[in-house]
Amino acid sequence: MGVADEQIRVSETVKRTIDRHRREGESYNDALERLLADESAGDFADGFGRWSADEVDRVREGRRSAKERRKRRMRERVDDTA
Template sequence: MAAEEQIRVSGRVKREIERRRREGESYNDVLERILDENDTGDFYDGFGRWSDEEAEHVREGRRKAKEKRKRRMRERVGDAA
């Protein structure tokens, strides 16, 4: 595919594109793939959106789930002995 437009990028950006480039991919392919990945949402996009109360509720739920997993593992180890 012939280049339709040219853009200037810094050496750092070019190295990063080359690092992410998969076999057989053009620079355009790499950029399209990266942009598509970004459209699905960045893990950090949601940070800071919850109120303190909502965040604490989630933390408490995670803590309880972790305790439950540990308890089940201890029970399984006890059953196996």
């Protein structure tokens, strides 16, 4: 883990929260690095921007095509019941 070379002020509430999450023998810096890494690992936006434009177009076309097939099947079912 990194070496702490600055100090920051935190509220008692924040300090207690970090204390609850600290592992035995872990420094505050180590705990914060671990917690922040854990937090960003599950970030909702992490996956955005990973597909190429071609992949996006392929997926969009597949969704559009599937939607049209569903609509066609629904119209056919309505026509069969009439």
